[in-house]
Amino acid sequence: TFEKPCDVQVEIIDCKLKGDDYIGGSCDDVVVVPDFACSNNEIAGLTFSYENSSCHESDNSQDDFKCEDFECSEDGNVRVLCESGGTVFCNCTAEEGGLIVISSILVLPDSLVCTVYPEESDEKCQQFTLNPSGDSSLNLKDKFGSLVVETCDDTEGERTTCLFDAEFTYTITNSGNSTFELSAVESSNNGNVKELLSESFSMDSGQVIQVSEPSRIDACAGYLEQTIYVEGNGQEDRKACLDEDGLQIDFGSQAPSVTKFPTKAPTLSPTETAYPTRNPEDVPCNISALIECSVEGSGGGPCASNLRLPTVQCLDEMLPSQLEFIFTGSECSGDTSEALKACMDENGGPRGKQNVKVTVGDEELKETFFDEQVALGTLFTVPVEGNGKLTIEIRDGLTLLQTVNLDTNCENDNKQMFTSEMFGALQLTGFDNGVQSPSGKATITLSYFVVNENRYKTIVNTAVVTGQQTANLLPDSEFVELLRLGQKEILGDIVETINLFQVAGSSEILSYELEIEGSAAANSYVCSDRISYELGVLQ
Numbered sequence: 001t002f003e004k005p006c007d008v009q010v011e012i013i014d015c016k017l018k019g020d021d022y023i024g025g026s027c028d029d030v031v032v033v034p035d036f037a038c039s040n041n042e043i044a045g046l047t048f049s050y051e052n053s054s055c056h057e058s059d060n061s062q063d064d065f066k067c068e069d070f071e072c073s074e075d076g077n078v079r080v081l082c083e084s085g086g087t088v089f090c091n092c093t094a095e096e097g098g099l100i101v102i103s104s105i106l107v108l109p110d111s112l113v114c115t116v117y118p119e120e121s122d123e124k125c126q127q128f129t130l131n132p133s134g135d136s137s138l139n140l141k142d143k144f145g146s147l148v149v150e151t152c153d154d155t156e157g158e159r160t161t162c163l164f165d166a167e168f169t170y171t172i173t174n175s176g177n178s179t180f181e182l183s184a185v186e187s188s189n190n191g192n193v194k195e196l197l198s199e200s201f202s203m204d205s206g207q208v209i210q211v212s213e214p215s216r217i218d219a220c221a222g223y224l225e226q227t228i229y230v231e232g233n234g235q236e237d238r239k240a241c242l243d244e245d246g247l248q249i250d251f252g253s254q255a256p257s258v259t260k261f262p263t264k265a266p267t268l269s270p271t272e273t274a275y276p277t278r279n280p281e282d283v284p285c286n287i288s289a290l291i292e293c294s295v296e297g298s299g300g301g302p303c304a305s306n307l308r309l310p311t312v313q314c315l316d317e318m319l320p321s322q323l324e325f326i327f328t329g330s331e332c333s334g335d336t337s338e339a340l341k342a343c344m345d346e347n348g349g350p351r352g353k354q355n356v357k358v359t360v361g362d363e364e365l366k367e368t369f370f371d372e373q374v375a376l377g378t379l380f381t382v383p384v385e386g387n388g389k390l391t392i393e394i395r396d397g398l399t400l401l402q403t404v405n406l407d408t409n410c411e412n413d414n415k416q417m418f419t420s421e422m423f424g425a426l427q428l429t430g431f432d433n434g435v436q437s438p439s440g441k442a443t444i445t446l447s448y449f450v451v452n453e454n455r456y457k458t459i460v461n462t463a464v465v466t467g468q469q470t471a472n473l474l475p476d477s478e479f480v481e482l483l484r485l486g487q488k489e490i491l492g493d494i495v496e497t498i499n500l501f502q503v504a505g506s507s508e509i510l511s512y513e514l515e516i517e518g519s520a521a522a523n524s525y526v527c528s529d530r531i532s533y534e535l536g537v538l539q
Contacts, residue, residue: 019137044154055126055128068126217337323384330425
């Protein structure tokens with residue numbers, strides 16, 4: 001028998017209306033008001049939904065409507081106070097998407113002032129005036145500041161509404177031949193996602209459970225798209241198995257059309273695996289790693305467009321006080337710089353040497369400016385004095401390999417000197433003459449980020465840098481908390497100095513890698529991502 005350690009199936013089996021007028025009725029029994037008009041009679045009650053919206057987002061046809069926003073620390077639930085002539089019609093608490101009701105024994109007044117406060121404060125966030133009585137234009141889905149009309153009750157006892165209470169019933173089946181852990185059960189009602197599983201639990205092979213979910217249908221949206229998503233994890237290998245089912249009802253006609261979706265995938269051979277397509281924003285844990293590179297200092301910017309080999313001509317009247325070279329191991333042949341007076345290889349030259357001793361001094365080496373061991377590909381800086389005429393000797397131990405004579409006087413036009421020019425085994429990578437200071441070194445900052453790709457709270461607890469660098473960015477139980485879709489958080493910066501000429505001349509790619517791991521705060525769902533960044537130098 002083909003082993004299926006984790007195989008889960010979910011199905012929507014029923015959708016029933018739960019309101020007083022529709023008990024036991026099907027969700028496709030919903031009747032939609034054709035023109036969204038509240039009523040031809042006077043209004044005795046209104047039900048609003050709360051949305052955290054500004055005044056300029058209001059959408060209604062009342063000529064006397066007034067609205068003003070105030071600066072406040074609104075965050076979370078709010079308190080809505082609606083009053084007229086000293087009579088309070090609502091002093092209600094609401095969350096985002098929650099409902100509030102204003103009502104009267106007779107008819108609502110023709111002028112009602114509503115003020116929105118933070119739940120635990122008297123600090124005004126918004127205040128507006130509307131006419132809820134019915135003698136001015138009033139329709140379902142009219143928007144007055146942060147309140148949206150959802151239901152109208154008139155004085156004749158008739159109700160006009162967008163909202164219908166409903167109950168969805170689902171079955172979840174372990175279709176595999178092993179016990180797995182059910183780790184996620186989520187529903188989506190027209191894009192509004194709800195987590196139905198408070199904690200994970202085990203399901204035996206063949207076990208079927210039934211789940212009921214109280215919900216609400218907004219018929220004025222024109223359609224209902226309900227999906228249910230489940231996920232399990234094998235108890236031994238922790239591999240995930242997924243499934244989803246969906247129901248769509250179109251309320252655009254008198255006889256709503258009902259569509260079941262998606263079409264179930266065909267039966268697969270034991271070597272194939274298929275998972276239902278799912279919006280990445282609805283996955284319980286979905287994070288992306290990101291690396292950004294920037295060049296430090298003047299003229300800095302993104303590494304991709306700002307890392308380039310310097311090609312600068314020394315032009316100032318001042319003699320360079322500092323020269324910067326890289327040891328390349330090259331022989332004298334082919335050097336064409338006007339600053340080069342002479343170059344002579346001795347005893348086979350420096351080709352193939354990994355470490356040499358470089359001595360730099362005045363023309364007759366009576367004064368030495370630099371006398372050190374240098375490795376192949378290494379940048380080194382030489383402080384210089386005098387008239388700019390230099391002699392350079394390269395040795396392997398006591399054996400002379402190469403002698404180079406230079407004239408670094410930038411004032412002399414026939415002795416022009418450029419960075420990147422070759423002087424025997426040395427390549428000029430930079431200089432400093434008090435005015436110009438190009439260099440073959442660049443300081444870069446690599447910034448490591450995590451981005452939340454879903455709409456759920458996610459905890460990132462692992463962030464490891466490998467490749468050219470090695471670092472643990474979240475040591476000692478540190479973590480990063482992500483609360484919203486698209487949230488981007490810095491994990492850490494690493495600054496380093498690179499040799500542009502070595503990078504440009506190497507066949508090996510300079511690569512930096514970031515590997516991250518996190519988990520959904522609501523359950524044990526684990527997700528990870530890995531990204532590489534390759535550093536290049538423009539020539």
